Amino acid sequence: xxxxxxxxxxxxxxxxxxxxxxxxxxxxxxxxxxxxxxxxxxxxxxxxxxxxxxxxxxxxxxxxxxxxxxxxxxxxxxxxxxxxxxxxxxxxxxxxxxxxxxxxxxxxxxxxxxxxxxxxxxxxxxxxxxxxxxxxxxxxxxxxxxxxxxxxxxxxxxxxxxxxxxxxxxxxxxxxxxxxxxxxxxxxxxxxxxxxxxxxxxxxxxxxxxxxxxxxxxxxxxxxxxxxxxxxxxxxxxxxxxxxxxxxxxxxxxxxxxxxxxxxxxxxxxxxxxxxxxxxxxxxxxxxxxxxxxxxxxxxxxxxxxxxxxxxxxxxxxxxxxxxxxxxxxxxxxxxxxxxxxxxxxxxxxxxxxxxxxxxxxxxxxxxxxxxxxxxxxxxxxxxxxxxxxxxxxxxxxxxxxxxxxxxxxxxxxxxxxxxxxxxxxxxxxxxxxxxxxxxxxxxxxxxxxxxxxxxxxxxxx
Amino acid sequence: xxxxxxxxxxxxxxxxxxxxxxxxxxxxxxxxxxxxxxxxxxxxxxxxxxxxxxxxxxxxxxxxxxxxxxxxxxxxxxxxxxxxxxxxxxxxxxxxxx
Numbered sequence: 001x002x003x004x005x006x007x008x009x010x011x012x013x014x015x016x017x018x019x020x021x022x023x024x025x026x027x028x029x030x031x032x033x034x035x036x037x038x039x040x041x042x043x044x045x046x047x048x049x050x051x052x053x054x055x056x057x058x059x060x061x062x063x064x065x066x067x068x069x070x071x072x073x074x075x076x077x078x079x080x081x082x083x084x085x086x087x088x089x090x091x092x093x094x095x096x097x098x099x100x101x102x103x104x105x106x107x108x109x110x111x112x113x114x115x116x117x118x119x120x121x122x123x124x125x126x127x128x129x130x131x132x133x134x135x136x137x138x139x140x141x142x143x144x145x146x147x148x149x150x151x152x153x154x155x156x157x158x159x160x161x162x163x164x165x166x167x168x169x170x171x172x173x174x175x176x177x178x179x180x181x182x183x184x185x186x187x188x189x190x191x192x193x194x195x196x197x198x199x200x201x202x203x204x205x206x207x208x209x210x211x212x213x214x215x216x217x218x219x220x221x222x223x224x225x226x227x228x229x230x231x232x233x234x235x236x237x238x239x240x241x242x243x244x245x246x247x248x249x250x251x252x253x254x255x256x257x258x259x260x261x262x263x264x265x266x267x268x269x270x271x272x273x274x275x276x277x278x279x280x281x282x283x284x285x286x287x288x289x290x291x292x293x294x295x296x297x298x299x300x301x302x303x304x305x306x307x308x309x310x311x312x313x314x315x316x317x318x319x320x321x322x323x324x325x326x327x328x329x330x331x332x333x334x335x336x337x338x339x340x341x342x343x344x345x346x347x348x349x350x351x352x353x354x355x356x357x358x359x360x361x362x363x364x365x366x367x368x369x370x371x372x373x374x375x376x377x378x379x380x381x382x383x384x385x386x387x388x389x390x391x392x393x394x395x396x397x398x399x400x401x402x403x404x405x406x407x408x409x410x411x412x413x414x415x416x417x418x419x420x421x422x423x424x425x426x427x428x429x430x431x432x433x434x435x436x437x438x439x440x441x442x443x444x445x446x447x448x449x450x451x452x453x454x455x456x457x458x459x460x461x462x
Numbered sequence: 463x464x465x466x467x468x469x470x471x472x473x474x475x476x477x478x479x480x481x482x483x484x485x486x487x488x489x490x491x492x493x494x495x496x497x498x499x500x501x502x503x504x505x506x507x508x509x510x511x512x513x514x515x516x517x518x519x520x521x522x523x524x525x526x527x528x529x530x531x532x533x534x535x536x537x538x539x540x541x542x543x544x545x546x547x548x549x550x551x552x553x554x555x556x557x558x559x560x
Binding site: 021027075080 | 466467469470473474477478480481482484485486487488489490491492493494495496497498499500501502503504505506507508509510511512513514515516517518519520522523524526527528529530531532533534535536537538539540541542543544545546547548549550551552553554555
């Protein structure tokens, strides 16, 4: 069998394994097979490529692979709380690879490039370079190297769209006149700046949508690279990644009640800008950890609603102790996870799974909302806007229409919060002033720790 | 060449449909591992980078290709490692299945 055919067969098997890999990810019981399938597919494809006769310089390839492993291993071992920034960084790396390959291909082939090929090559480098800087910005914000506060200015959308239009115009000129080689660097530099500008107005609470969107862009740019190199394997992998990012973006934008166009055209920072509502001084009821423990111990059904605050306070292990203490007393404890809780899709699930909470206790928004009226206590830990009943009732609220976890329908609501300061979005939360809401002020980790101590120290009867 | 591009479009379209149908079924529980896994798979772009660096057709292509290999390989290694670490953490409470 000729080597070329053999290589193509390894690619074909890899493609099948990649699709199976994602298929097996649909359930936690088969998900690890998915990783295994992906790894085998990857090894086959790389092994096949190394047999390619055109390769004359194995030294550079080896250097690249070894250096990549040296960087990749620590990136695979980061703490679970750092997963959002690691993910953003990996989108940047993926986009970097695609952009560099696209750039090289252009200089190797120009000016003998057909208009269609130039169009996909332009798409590859434009999407690649904007994803590269955009993802670096997102990673910087998540790691808190850069200010998390959204930075907005007048005419922001106009400037951004203008830059994008300019890049597309250059792409069009190059498609017609590929001999205009000196235009090419501009087609990389403009999207690089655009990527920075795109993420500047985005605040922490909007990160799940942005990360998903950048994921989609990274996938699409890789698929475009597949067109340029005529690699079906790469087209399939890029299309899978692109559709995954797209689906997640749609889920995230729905969970924040934004239209997809609103997300695409930089509607990100708008909630923050609109939210300077009147802060009312109304009385709230507060409770001590001791009182909270007594109420929780007397409950039959408790729903815990975690948010980013739980991750910041690193409270997930204490929450697990609370889960154990209550479960031991026969209390039915489940977790209600809002799709945009945390800084990336699924963030809360990973943190709670790391703390050894069984995944069948992690329910999505619709599942807990259905049972909320039969719930004795809804315990909110570090979540704010995703529990704000104004989203249901107050048409003037900036988050009106956003699906929320209806904790206010539980018999008792307990909110663990640092102080009465407004949440990240700056929107007042009427939940805190309800008659059946108890505020427990303090650091989430300490408060939950105190409740656990009360539960284990106090007498066991209801 | 032109036929290749049309075939590629077919492949892209079909793969996008498969992607939608398969990924729609992924439980929201696993959205974070989904993102890290698709990211690792996406790094298959390394095959393009290997050919570019290995063919050594120009100095520029060799240098950019090598950097591209580094970037993609770190995604492959890091992506699979962290996905597996995350998935190992997801345990069921029921004694139904080990």
